[in-house]
Amino acid sequence: MNNTIDPERLRQRLADARAERLQASLQRRHRKEAVFRGLGLGAVCLALGFLAVLLFTIFSQGMSAFRSSHVQLTLEFDAQRLGDAGSERERLEQYQTWLDEALLRALDAPESRASAVRPLLSAAAVYQVRDRLEDVAARPGGRATLWVLASDEVDLIQTGVVDRAWPEAARSLSDQHLAWIDRLSEAELLERRYNRAFFTGADSREPEVAGIWGAVVGSFLTLVVTLALAFPVGVATAVYLEEFAPRNRLTDLIELNINNLAAVPSIIFGLLGLAIFINTLGMPRSAPLVGGLVLTLITLPTIIIATRSALRAVPNSLRDAATGMGASRLQVTLHHVLPMAMPGILTGTIIGLAQALGETAPLLMIGMVAFIANVPSGFADPATVLPVQIFIWSDSPERAFIAKTSAAIMVLLGFLAVMNLAAVLLRRRFEHRLK
Amino acid sequence: MNTLQLTVLLAGLAVLFFWLGRWRARQLARVQGGFKHLHSRPDYYGLVAALWVGLPSLLVLVIWWMLEDRVIAQIVLAALPEAMAPASAAQQELVLTRLRLINSGALLVPDGVHWQQATEQFRVLTERSQYGRQALVLALAVIAGALSWWRIRPAQAARTQIERLLHGFILLCTSLAVLTTAVIVLSVLFESLTFFQAVSPWTFLFGTQWSPQMAIRVEQIGASGAFGAVPLFVGTLMVAGIALVVAIPVGLMSAIYLSEYARPGVRDVLKPLLEVLAGIPTVVYGFFAALTMGPLVRDLFAGIGFDGVSPQSALAVGLVMGVMIIPVISSLSDDVIRAVPLSLRDASEGLGATRGETIRHVVLPAALPGIMGGILLATSRAIGETMIVLMAAGLAAHLTLNPLEAVTTVTVQIATLLIGDQAFDSPKTLAAFALGLLLFVTTLVLNLIALIIVRRYREQYD
Amino acid sequence: MVFLRRAEPPQSSSALAAASATQSSSGFLPGALVDRPRLSARDISVYYADVQAITNVSMDVAQHEILALIGPSGCGKTTLLRTFNRMNDSVRGCRVTGNVIFDGEPIYRKGVDPVALRARMGIVFQKPNPFPKSIYDNVAYGPRLHGLVDRQAELDEVVEASLQRTGLWNEVKDRLHKPALSLSGGQQQRLCIARTIAIAPEIILMDEPCSALDPIATARIESLMRELARNHSIIIVTHNMQQAARVSDRTAYFHEGHLIEIGTTDQIFTTPEQSLTEDYITGRYG
Structure with missing residues (x-):
């Protein structure tokens, strides 16, 4: 840089340069601006587009699982033969025979063997008949018409997942079976009806009777434990940090530690649960109790952080006013600050529970991944939860489980949507109250 | 009287x-x-008495309940005759499970005089334990309650006592949050140390062979298993890297668009929609990656002449994971971008900069530390993500840098090594804890750096 | 003194009515127009959502003069200043009617690029707001943006000249690449002025540039303004009446979004015609 700059000449030169160049460069700069803005919009669209594709894929796959194929059969019982049957097993065999006979009649194929037509019906159909028609069967000359579950293979043909055009070897049902299916359809004896088993049953090896109720109850029990522990502990911790703790390095460290816990991979908590709760403390595997404990640890940071910000949003003037009336610090917190912050705290709790409801990996570690065909009835019963059920089904080789998995995901997303909606509404009320 | 009834009775007493x-x-x-x-x-005096009724007895109840099962098991097992004595821990567990089932009526008593004796002893002990527990808990509740009732004096600082108790509870809760970290470290560290006695840390960290399946027959090849974790690290980093390549530009540009360009009405709609991505459980992403994205990527590459792309390719998994962490980056970036003061934007626009120039030259450099923090947190998320990789990535570990091949990751191995495994002493299960330790330490470092950066950044503009 | 305004609303509003009457009778306030203006506001009104911040302001700015805008807080001075270079465009819900004529061209019209406009009309803000970059990069920001120079040496020249004109050169020449935020408040504000004049604007808008500074720094900036007025027209919003009296050639007084009186600084401060102006200047109000 030399010292002979003449500011006035330089200024003039700049002004000239600007007059010349600005117009020329402006077009380019505005084009760049449009591209930049377009990139931003594109990014948002890309992310939302993916969301749309994801949801569409799952919904279109899952819708079919809410209905399942049923065959209408007319069963003709013989009370005498039921009376002869001694053991429960023999009685079941008797029911199976009646079922086979009814199916053969419906197919109008008396020359076929029972074992040939059986793939059309679910293995659970015989239980269905026994449970629903026990009274009728015990009556002399009992006779009843019933929609019984078809097998999952029939359902796959009906929903078009398995293409009839495929070579026979690629299907599990033969051409003869397809012909029978057509005959039943024409006679209006084969129909896709509301799939009750899906909402009321527990897991099963047979896709057509596998249901989510067991997992829903498992999730509920687990979340009850989580809520019962995480809510009081989380709120108490937040209250301490926000209202009582001295501002020093230790508090700082605790805060950093909690923020870090919020970002620790959830599978690590699963390791902790396995090593401490199950191996050291000897708690039962696969139990909602242990699942709830692990999820408590995962949910705690969320609740603590949310509660702290809710407490911080309560104006200090309120604390001062109550303290001025002679209330102790604890009384101020319990009687004035906490009630005021409660909607905010509940919002955080709901969000934490929603997060816990979707958590899968840590629960695999503590054995909630086991095959459990019963609906759990207590906190120590073996159970599974909804997301783990999704994982188990998605791992199953049967094609019919794809639809089940998608449908279970739809149910899970439904629960999450309701919880998040509740959280949003609560938050709105909270903000309204603080205004 | 079962535990529930006992608890209700205690509450009534209180x-x-x-x-x-x-x-x-x-x-x-x-x-x-x-x-x-x-x-x-x-009211406070009443509360003190009630707490004396409830707390000590509940404590005793919980302790008894936790110990009962094991004490009875020990006594019964010790009394078993030589012929029936279980040899291993697994057999022991089997015997006890049978005894429990018999006791609850789910199983018939097997033949044999030993079984009958053991069953009888088990039943008697369980019954006695139940009576003993009830008697002790109720007695304790009544005595403690009566004593505290007797000691009520007008000068007694009942409110202070209650407040002190509450204060203690609050402190206990806070320490629990800290304790969690300590317990994680201890539990993972302890098992890892056992593992490192069998496998040297050097082999673990730098070995390139990973086949943790223990052979059933001794003479089988690879009977001792191989625990070189490098293929897992490479797989993890590759998947996380692909995820970040997707998530950083998309997340950052979304944040810029939403905070700088979108009208408030549009923003209010788009932002929550974008955050829905963060609310979807990872098992759903995993299902999508395994069933839709994997085959899609394979078919796309087959379409342009690349055959033999694995349906479990790192690329497919990384893409889906990338979408999952978009909201992590976008919402954190959105926060820090909005924290850049308006005066800086004014200064830039006052000099004739376009909105985009202002963002690129002023806002982003100023927000960079905060954005870096967000990226580090996202990295930690990507490395620790389990379900997507477990469902859509491979299980076999082979060392490759090709994103079109199947790779496996640290979290996948932790999960597969531990799922369904009951025995807890083989190097195979312990290896999972060693991997867990590594994962914890890595994410801890990433999180701490990120949190400290973000905090500094907040202070800068506060 | 808000109290006074509340106490005597009739006086205040009747004075306002009187002032408005003066304006509406002729269309322009006496002294609002000049020969060969650089910048002219014509019938400017500004609304924020439903609130009207500026009402029908018309006035001229002459070549190479310093025009001071004074008035009580919330009278719309800053809003008007930001209207001149369309800084209000990015404020949501802000609407402008009327027009501003710059070099014979209306600036509120389709096809006028605010970016090009702002390149010719610099603005300095109330609080020093250097970018969190080096001192050099702060000054070089504008020339780089608009591509005013081709070579590094030229850019160096522009930076040096701009810093010299603001009297900052000798203080910072050895640490040009240190962060601008390491400077003192007064230095930062002079840096912001240097940053503005580095693009050689024709008009410089200043929004209370000294309100965050101590008296010594204020004095330096005031003398800098007089120096700059040789080549630029300057419009300055100020709260400080001494400052307006010291530096400006003409002064405009605003009250509740209305332009009450405009004239040479001498005339406004010695013989104000409107009672509102007099009250404000004598310290009875505001």
């Missing part, structure tokens, strides 16, 4: 003593001439 305590406090006050002679309101 309520009773609450009334009694309050009544006594009122009586004492009346004798002395009014409530002003009481240290605290009468």
Whole structure:
């Protein structure tokens, strides 16, 4: 840089340069601006587009699982033969025979063997008949018409997942079976009806009777434990940090530690649960109790952080006013600050529970991944939860489980949507109250 | 009387003593001439008595309940005759499970005099333990309650006592949050150390062979298993890297668009929609990656002439994971971008910069530390993500840098090594803890750096 | 003194009515127009959502003069200043009617690029707001943006000249690449002025540039303004009446979004015609 700059000449030169160049460069700069803005919009669209594709894929796959194929059969019982049957097993065999006979009649194929037509019906159909028609069967000359579950293979043909055009070897049902299916359809004896088993049953090896109720109850029990522990502990911790703790390095460290816990991979908590709760403390595997404990640890940071910000949003003037009336610090917190912050705290709790409801990996570690065909009835019963059920089904080789998995995901997303909606509404009320 | 009934009874006792305590406090006050002679309101005296009824007995109940099962098991097992004595821990567990099932009536008593004896002993012990527990807990509740009731004096600082207790509870809760970290470290560290006695840390960290499946027959090849974790690290980093390549530009540009360009109405709609991505459980992403994205990527590459792309390719998994962490980056970036003061934007626009130039030259450099923090947190998320990789990535570990091949990751191995495994002493299960330790330490470092950066950044503009 | 305004609303509003009457009778306030203006506001009104911040302001700015805008807080001075270079465009819900004529061209019209406009009309803000970059990069920001120079040496020249004109050169020449935020408040504000004049604007808008500074720094900036006025027209919003009296050639007084009186600084401060102006200047109000 030399010292002979003449500011006035330089200024003039700049002004000239600007007059010349600005117009020329402006077009380019505005084009760049449009591209930049377009990139931003594109990014948002890309992310939302993916969301749309994801949801569409799952919904279109899952819708079919809410209905399942049923065959209408007319069963003709013989009370005498039921009376002869001694053991429960023999009685079941008797029911199976009646079922086979009814199916053969419906197919109008008396020359076929029972074992040939059986793939059309679910293995659970015989239980269905026994449970629903026990009274009728015990009556002399009992006779009843019933929609019984078809097998999952029939359902796959009906929903078009398995293409009839495929070579026979690629299907599990033969051409003869397809012909029978057509005959039943024409006679209006084969129909896709509301799939009750899906909402009321527990897991099963047979896709057509596998249901989510067991997992829903498992999730509920687990979340009850989580809520019962995480809510009081989380709120108490937040209250301490926000209202009582001295501002020093230790508090700082605790805060950093909690923020870090919020970002620790959830599978690590699963390791902790396995090593401490199950191996050291000897708690039962696969139990909602242990699942709830692990999820408590995962949910705690969320609740603590949310509660702290809710407490911080309560104006200090309120604390001062109550303290001025002679209330102790604890009384101020319990009687004035906490009630005021409660909607905010509940919002955080709901969000934490929603997060816990979707958590899968840590629960695999503590054995909630086991095959459990019963609906759990207590906190120590073996159970599974909804997301783990999704994982188990998605791992199953049967094609019919794809639809089940998608449908279970739809149910899970439904629960999450309701919880998040509740959280949003609560938050709105909270903000309204603080205004 | 089961545990639930016992708890309800305890609660009833507590309520009773609450009334009694309050009544006594009122009586004492009346004798002395009014409530002003009481240290605290009468409710507090009732509360103290009620807590004395409830807390110690509950504590005893929980401890008894936790120990009962094991003590009975030990006694029964010790009494088993030589012929029936179980050899291994697994067999022991089997015997006990059978005994429990028999006791609950789910199983018939097997033949054999030993079984009958053991069953009888188990039943008697369980019954006695139940009676003992009930008697002890109830006695304790009544005695403690009566004593505290007896000791009620007008000068007693009941409110202070309650507040001290609450304060203690609050402190206990806070320490629990800290304890969690300590327990994680200890549990993972302890098992890892056992593992490192069998496998040297050097082999673990730098070995390139990973086949943790223990052979069934001794003479089988690879009977000892191989625990070189490098293929896992490479797989993890590759998947996380692909995820970040997707998530950083998309997340950052979304944040810029939403905070700088979108009108408030549009923003209010788009932002929550984008955050829905963060609310979808990872198992759903995993399902999508395994069933849709994997085959899609394979078919796309087959379409342009690349055959043999694995349906479990790192690319497919990384893409889906990238979408999952978009909201992590976008919402954190959105926060820090909005924290850049308006005066800086004014200065830039006042000099004739376009909106985009202002963002690129002023806002982003100023927000960079915060954005870096967000990226580090996202990295930590990507490395620790389990379900997507477990469902859509491979299981076999082979060392490759090709994103079109199947790779496996640290989290996948932790999960597969531990799912369904009951025995807890083989190097195979312990290896999972060593991997867990590594994962914890890595994410801890990433999180801490990120949190400290973000915090500094906040202070800068506060 | 808000109290006074509340106490005597009739006086205040009747004075306002009187002032408005003066304006509406002729269309322009006496002294609002000049020969060969650089910048002219014509019938400017500004609304924020439903609130009207500026009402029908018309006035001129002459070549190479310093025009001071004074008035009580919330009278719309800053809003008007930001209207001149369309800084209000990015404020949501802000609407402008009327027009501003710059070099014979209306700036509120389709096809006028605010970016090009701002390149010719610099603005300095109330609080010093250097970018969190080096001192050099702060000054070089504008020339780089608009591509005013081709070579590094030229850019160096522009930076040096701009810093010299603001009297900052000798203080910072050895640490040009240190962060601008390490400077003192007064230095930062002079840096912001240097940053503005580095693009050689024709008009410089200043929004209370000294309100965050101590008296010594204020004095330096004031003398800098007089120096700059040789080549630029300057419009300055100020709260400080001494400052307006010291530096400006003409002064405009605003009250509740209305332009009450405009004239040479001498005339406004010695013989104000409107009672509102007099009250404000004598310290009875505001």
